[in-house]
Structure formats: C-alpha cells, structure tokens
Amino acid sequence: MSVYQELLARERDGQPIKVGVVGAGQMGFGLISQISRIPGMEVRGICDVNMEAAERASSYYQSKVTKKHPVLVSSDYRKVIQSDEVEVIVDATGIPEVGANISLEALRSRKHLVLLNVEVDITIGSIMHNWFTSAGLVYTGSAGDEPAATLELYEFAKTMGFEVLVAGKGKNNPFIPNANPDTCKEEALQKRMSAHMLAAFQDGTKTMAEMNLLSNATGLIPDKMGMHGVEAHLETVADKLNLQENGGVLNQFGVVEYVKGLAPGVFVIVKSELEPVDAELRYLKVGKGPHYVLYRPYHLASLETPITIAKAVLHHDTSIHPLGAPVSETVAVAKRDIQAGEAIDGIGGYSVRGVLETHQEMKKDSHIPIGLISGKIIAKRPIRQGQFLTLDDVELDPSTTVWKLRALQDRLFSN
DSSP: OOHHHHHHHHHHHTOOEEEEEEOOSHHHHHHHHHHTTSTTEEEEEEEOSSHHHHHHHHHHHHHHOSSOOOOEEESOHHHHHHOTTOSEEEEOOOOHHHHHHHHHHHHHTTOEEEESOHHHHHHHHHHHHHHHHHTTOOEEEOTTSHHHHHHHHHHHHHHTTOEEEEEEEEOOSOOOTTOOTTTTHHHHHHHTSOHHHHHHHHTSHHHHHHHHHHHHHHOOEESSTTOOOEEOOTTTHHHHTSBGGGTSSBSOSSEEEEEESSTTOEEEEEEOSOHHHHHHHHHTTSOSSSSEEEEEOOOOGGGGHHHHHHIIIIIOOOSOOOOSSOSEEEEEEESSOBOTTOBOOOTTSSSEEEEEEEHHHHHHHTBOBGGGOOSSOEESSOBOTTOBOBTTTEEOOTTSHHHHHHHHHHHHTOO
16 A cells, blocks of 8 residues: 555544644745645644744644644744654754754654754764664654655665666755855845755755765765766766766766756666666667666655655655764865854854765764754864864864764764
C-alpha cells in the first residue's frame, strides 16, 4: 500500500498523524499550509519565538482545514514537543543551537524528529541518529531538501546496479562569499525571507551544508575543499565532472558536487561497465555515454516534508540520515578581518561562512565546524578574511547545547 493510500486509511479511521512544527518562517509556514490539504495528517502544535508568525500560520491553517481541531500555539518549543496531541516534530528553524535543544527535547519526550535544519544535522547528526535509533525513534532529514532529493536518485541508481560517479545539486543563488544580512536585506524583503537565511544561501554555506549532509548519508566525499562548482547544463555536466585525464575537473570519482546551472534540480552521474546496459542507455536516449546524467529538475523543499512525516510514523523509516561517523564537515572561514577580542556571529551572519571538506581534513587542520560558532564566540587573536578558523583563533562556548553534544559525538565516534 502506498503512503497516500495509508494516509487515506488514517483519514477514514479518524486517526490522523499529529504534527508539531517548530519554526513558522518561510519553510514552516509553507509546510503548515500544505498539511491543511493532506488526508490523514493534522497540525496540532506550532511554535515560533515570534508569536505573531506562529499565530499567522495557525490562523491560515485553521481557515483552510475542513475538520476543525485545536492547535497549540506557543513561543516555547517544549510545550509543543511535550504535548500529548503531538506525535512527530518538525524542526524548521535552521539554527544549530535551537535544533540541538529541539532534538534533545524530542528524544526525551519520545517523539519522532523530522529536520528542515540541515545546519544542526551536519553538526551533531551522527550522535542524534544513534540515540534516536537506540530509543526506537526516527531521526530524519526531510524529503524535498536537496540532500534527500539527491539521495533518492542515488539509491534509485544503486538499486539498478549503476556505479554512481558524482551526486549533487544545482546552485540557485549567485556565489557572494562575503554576503551578510545587510547586503541581502532588500532582496530578502522582496522574497519574504530572513536576511540571515539569504546570506547563508549567497555566501555558499547552505550549499556546502547540503552536500555535507549528502556526503554523510552516502560516503561520497568532496573532490577538493569547497568542491569545484563548475558552470554546466544538462548536456555538458557529465563532461565537465569527469576526471582531469578525460578533460574534466575531477581528481577522482565517488564525490559530491554542486553546479552553477541545473538549478533548482539535483542529479547523479552514473555508468555501467556492462556493454548491453550501456547500449540500452544510449537507445533510451539517456545520453551519449559512457557517463549518464539522471536528473530531477526540481525540489519542492518543505512542501515534500509531509512525505517524510508519513514515512517516519507509518513505516518507521527515514528520508536521509548519517551512515555513522561524519564523512565530511562544513567548517568556518572568516568573511572579513576580525580583531582580537571581537565577538563572532554564526551562520548567515557577518563573520563566517562555511566551506566543505572531509572530516579527516578537519581533524588534521584543527578546523571548526561552523555549527559550533554559536553562543558567545570571541576571537583570541586577529583573523584575516578568508582564513579558516581553528581553536587557536577563537574561544568556543562550552555552555551551548550544540557544543556539549558535539563533544559527546566526537568521543563516541573517535575511532
């Protein structure tokens, strides 16, 4: 039986999946609105620190549902997570420290957790997935985000026996390494989104984090620090993302990558060593070979999140989760010159952006995961624009939940 048919059965039986959403911004509001049209699923709790945003989302949702039911609205995430009327939580905040606290509370309250918060997942996802699984709960990234959309193509290809050479996404926004909330303010207002979120898109952090999550879920690695980010379209991407000896840019296959072009789609590049299979791919007009692009030209972001919610509750299954120990890391790089004693803000702010590298490179060079730039972070000495931050450069904040959980994760996966 399909997920849709199972949801219809839940609707007929009067047993809808009861959802709590933390974060009523652009993503959360879209998700809450969409659930009003989905059978067998109801929003029963909405949280946002901005009560006006939470009330707006609740009012809109209530105006669209055909069967009226109570919705708990609060600025306290604990009230929504602890509610007996909620069985699965969606974290739509995008903030590592908030996500860490939500994760712990969901675990304590024995609620499944669906993340629209890639930022926390790449920081402490390995330990949280381990703990949730041990507790018989589901910890999962969301369908519709590029990592899960790409993973669908990756597993589709692997299930058919193809070798996956490259997996990745098209980049929507222009790459502006020093973008900050001030430079993004007008565009963010036009798009009705947070200026911090847009800054994280433009400065590359979001793309790095998304491919970080895909790396942790597949074992594929970045070919080089920050990836290549070539300009390509559907007809040229397989040639450009080929080995250098074959006229491409790659040092190796088995990598994650982003492309300037192909947005808002996701892709995998595959091959088969079997001559009859290769011939059939050419016959089916998949490409000229020997490398073929499987491409999905869209991802629907939070509008696809209900699919993950349903999979978590109905099938006890995930859309994307870490394989185990971190494979890659998104580390902090200075956007500007920073003086000793100066406070440093985090993702989407004025101080740092994220760059992808392997976990081993991070350990070797003592780089800092950008999700740990949270709380009260102070520069110990001058830091130049473009410099990778290390523990010699900054004082992290060990009072934050995300720092404590990351320290436990590092210990748990130290071997």
